[in-house]
Amino acid sequence: MFRLYKGFKELLASSATAAVPSTAAKFYAAAAAAKSASPKVAQKTRKKPTTSKPKTKKPAALRSETRPTGISKVTPVSPALGQFLGAQQASRTEAVKQIWFYIKSQNLQNPNNRKEIFCDEKLKTIFNGKEKVGFLEIGKMLTPHFVKTT
Numbered sequence: 001m002f003r004l005y006k007g008f009k010e011l012l013a014s015s016a017t018a019a020v021p022s023t024a025a026k027f028y029a030a031a032a033a034a035k036s037a038s039p040k041v042a043q044k045t046r047k048k049p050t051t052s053k054p055k056t057k058k059p060a061a062l063r064s065e066t067r068p069t070g071i072s073k074v075t076p077v078s079p080a081l082g083q084f085l086g087a088q089q090a091s092r093t094e095a096v097k098q099i100w101f102y103i104k105s106q107n108l109q110n111p112n113n114r115k116e117i118f119c120d121e122k123l124k125t126i127f128n129g130k131e132k133v134g135f136l137e138i139g140k141m142l143t144p145h146f147v148k149t150t
Helices: 008-017 023-037 079-085 092-105 121-126 137-145
Strands: 116-118 132-134
Touching (some): 079 092, 079 121, 079 137, 092 137, 121 137
Antiparallel strands (some): 116 132
């Protein structure tokens, strides 16, 4: 009673040979006939896109410079961190970069667990005398070294 077809074309072919054409065959036959007749259809007129003037950048001298905010803002630091960095003012990002440069250059990361940092005497002054510090703790340990200004 039911026959398995390998594809849609075979299904259409079998229905075309049958005495009563299927709904799909009727649809595709009507679509083919309409395509061949192709009466002139009124084409929609498209509006031309409005051309806006391209925005030109102002010269560097005329642009208002944005001040760094948040972690990139330069703030005064504690004397201990200032001695380590060699400056009395620094941004948090710059301080973390210099600390990581020092850690890498002195090879202070634990070789078995790279997330752990062994503190030497210079780092102990910043990290409250701890022997080991996790790399995620560095940001927390630096918080008291940045003086809050309003």
